[in-house]
Amino acid sequence: MAEYIKVNPxxxxxxxxxxxxxxxxxxxxxxxxxxxxxxxxxxxxxxxKVTIKRLGVDPAxxxxxxxAAYEAEINITAHSRGGVMTSNxxxxxxxxxxxxxxxxxxxxxxAMTPGFSTATDLVREMGFGAGLGLPNIERxxxxxxxxxxxxxSTKLDVIIFFH
Amino acid sequence: xxxxxxAEKLEGEVLTNTPNLDVEVPxxxxxxxxxxxxxxxxxxxxxxxxxxxxxxxxxxxxxxxxGIVFVRGKRPTEELIEMAEERELVLIxxxxxxxxxxxxxxxxxxxxxxIQ
Ligand SMILES: Nc1ncnc2c1ncn2[C@@H]1O[C@H](COP(=O)(O)OP(=O)(O)OP(=O)(O)O)[C@@H](O)[C@H]1O
Ligand SMILES: [Mg+2]
Numbered sequence: 399m400a401e402y403i404k405v406n407p408x409x410x411x412x413x414x415x416x417x418x419x420x421x422x423x424x425x426x427x428x429x430x431x432x433x434x435x436x437x438x439x440x441x442x443x444x445x446x447k448v449t450i451k452r453l454g455v456d457p458a459x460x461x462x463x464x465x466a467a468y469e470a471e472i473n474i475t476a477h478s479r480g481g482v483m484t485s486n487x488x489x490x491x492x493x494x495x496x497x498x499x500x501x502x503x504x505x506x507x508x509a510m511t512p513g514f515s516t517a518t519d520l521v522r523e524m525g526f527g528a529g530l531g532l533p534n535i536e537r538x539x540x541x542x543x544x545x546x547x548x549x550x551s552t553k554l555d556v557i558i559f560f561h
Numbered sequence: 562x563x564x565x566x567x568a569e570k571l572e573g574e575v576l577t578n579t580p581n582l583d584v585e586v587p588x589x590x591x592x593x594x595x596x597x598x599x600x601x602x603x604x605x606x607x608x609x610x611x612x613x614x615x616x617x618x619x620x621x622x623x624x625x626x627x628g629i630v631f632v633r634g635k636r637p638t639e640e641l642i643e644m645a646e647e648r649e650l651v652l653i654x655x656x657x658x659x660x661x662x663x664x665x666x667x668x669x670x671x672x673x674x675x676i677q
Binding site: 436437439441444472526531 | 593594595596597599600603610612614615616617619622623624625
């Protein structure tokens with residue numbers, strides 16, 4: 399498996415803590431994402447946004463969470479065989495895990511390049527395929543970790559702090 | 562400019578059953594690329610687009626859209642109009658092209674939304 403990781407230097411000292419497995423989120427939201435389901439895709443992100451809104455998260459942060467989550471949700475719909483989005487909400491951050499069922503990403507640095515896209519014509523007709531989704535996720539998250547390889551599943555961790 | 566005024570300037574048809582069209586529109590953005598729209602809208606925005614699939618409405622769950630203008634005679638399905646009404650999102654259809662619609666609104670003083 400190859401790994402791509404980006405960390406906002408401000409939160410460098412929180413990495414170990416957020417990737418610990420024995421921590422309990424206050425709220426967990428789980429959403430099934432189906433391959434090519436462009437009618438329902440995005441509902442998980444919308445629900446996540448509503449939930450953190452209720453917690454009083456700042457609108458600018460709310461927008462970052464919604465945009466990053468939505469791009470990741472659409473990527474699973476458009477490029478994979480489907481998967482699960484799990485949003486783990488803690489008092490001062492959200493950790494969203496996107497786990498799909500393959501076929502994986504062959505070259506992570508290529509996938510991260512603005513403008514690179516393997517989207518089909520059908521997906522492009524719907525307004526996707528600019529090759530800006532992953533760069534958009536990177537811009538909007540404090541910690542982003544992408545793990546994948548050809549013929550493997552893809553796992554994406556998105557962490558956004560509330561303050 | 563208000564939604565009502567801009568619909569008139571575009572000789573457009575308001576598709577949603579919207580009680581209040583006298584809402585001020587702060588700025589606008591024209592695009593057919595979803596990622597581009599997500600990247601560029603940081604404030605309350607009017608979107609001009611040729612896209613008419615459900616994801617265009619879904620976008621308004623993530624970002625702050627005041628309304629959507631469908632250009633070049635594009636019309637969304639009834640289902641989409643309902644989706645928009647649930648969200649109190651105004652949908653307008655115009656026969657003008659994206660270029661012409663953007664030009665008219667810009668000339669009338671509707672600014673481009675701030676990017677970055
Ligand atoms: N979950 C995934 N599984 C397999 N491949 C993926 C996945 N996510 C992204 N990719 C690959 O990375 C490429 C770049 O993704 P990115 O989100 O940046 O652009 P896009 O989805 O093609 O277009 P846009 O997001 O602008 O609509 C995709 O075209 C695809 O090849
Ligand atoms: Mg994408």
